[in-house]
Amino acid sequence: MANELKGKVAIITGGASGIGEATAELFVEEGARIVIADVSDVQGEALAAKLGGNARYLHTDVSQREQVQALVDYAISEFGDLDIMFNNAGISGAYHNRFLDDPLTDIDKVLAVNLAGVMYGSQFAARHMAQQRKGSIINTASIAGIQASYAISAYRASKAGVINFTKAIAIDLGEYGIRANALCPGHILTAMSGFSAPGLTPERARAMEAAMMETWMINQPLARHGKGRDCAEAALWFASDRSLQTTGQALAVDGGISAGDPINLHALLMQTRARFVS
Ligand SMILES: NC(=O)c1ccc[n+]([C@@H]2O[C@H](COP(=O)([O-])OP(=O)(O)OC[C@H]3O[C@@H](n4cnc5c(N)ncnc54)[C@H](O)[C@@H]3O)[C@@H](O)[C@H]2O)c1
Known part of the structure; x- marks a missing residue:
């Protein structure tokens, strides 16, 4: 594929790293002009510089309504339009066991x-896309939301x-030719997805990370680590x-983990069975 997005203007929030960074690279490869929005300014500016004249960076905290409005205004003033809004920035919060x-x-x-942040960006x-009677809003959710x-x-x-929310606005915005869909990553190797615990030596932390990954893969039909790409x-x-007829959908990119029983009870039963059957 090439030039799938020729002539289109996109905003990518959380675009400085991980899934957003991979998307920024792919969208520029496909001919889009993009604004990377993030709070990690050093990373965001470096990425925009690397991607060249079709990329800009703007510091934007998506939890701040007025900064998100300024972001949309900036993309339109820099590139004259806005066709794609990828509301992707996210944080996991503290990880507690139970x-x-x-x-x-x-x-x-x-x-x-x-x-x-997703609601502001959308x-x-x-409001701009409705005037143009076209546009694609993509909101990053997670299999944790499914x-x-x-x-x-x-x-x-x-x-x-x-x-x-994405399904609701898909219904609301359809009459303006605006599509809205949710992307639901499973386990994707990024800064967010590592497993850690306080107080471990580096060696023990690496061992724990490897063991956690192995456990994850037992439960994932495709035994492959997901990538930002x-x-x-x-x-x-x-x-x-290519997706002009698709709106209001939530697409899992998760190696099949959300297709069925998340604990993969059947696989565990088979392991138990194997202890008795030679
Ligand atoms: N990696 C996974 O396994 C996984 C799984 C499910 C969902 N997700 C979702 O994917 C999205 C991207 O995450 P990622 O895995 O690429 O992680 P990441 O940490 O590599 O990237 C997240 C980016 O969002 C930015 N960000 C954080 N707070 C922000 C704010 N207030 N305003 C603007 N930017 C902000 C960070 O600086 C970072 O660049 C998130 O919404 C996340 O919840 C990730």
Whole structure:
């Protein structure tokens, strides 16, 4: 593929690293002009410089309504239009093992970045797109918003909110020719996705990380580690005119983990069975 996004203008929030960074690279490869929005200024500016004249960087904290409005205004003033709004910035919040032990001190921040930030970006972009009667809004949710499990309950709530919000605006904005879809990554190797615990020696931390990854892979049908580029490819499809008939959808990019039982009970049963059957 090449030039799938020729002539299109995109904003990518959380674009300085991980999934956003991979998407920034792919969108520019495909001919888009982009604004990378993030709070990691050094990384964001370096990426924009690397990508050349079709990329800009703007410091934007997506939890701040007026900064998101300024971001949309900036993209339109720099590039004359806005076709694609990728609301991708997100934070995981503190990782606590079980709900009873979770101090719930980060609810406001997690909801402000992950959910309110998506809502601001969607609305400000849609107000411009409605005048043009075209546009694609892509909101990063998570498989944590599709299926429930242990821990990070605020994060799960924020991502479930992103999915339902995206479906709601898809219905609301359809008459203006604006599409809205959610991207639901599974485990993707980025800065956010590492497993850590306080007080471990580097060697023990590496061993724990490897063991956690192995456990994850037991439960994932495709035993392959997801990469930012995998999500970028899905974002490209939502952004391009190849998906003109698709709106209100939540697409998991997760190696199949959300296709069925998240604990993979059947696999565990088979392991138990194997202890008895030679
Ligand atoms: N990596 C995974 O396994 C995974 C799984 C499911 C969902 N996600 C989601 O994917 C999205 C991207 O995450 P990632 O894995 O690339 O992580 P990442 O940490 O590499 O990237 C997230 C980016 O968002 C930026 N950011 C954080 N707070 C911000 C704010 N207030 N305003 C603007 N930018 C802000 C960070 O500086 C960073 O550059 C997030 O929404 C995350 O919840 C990731």
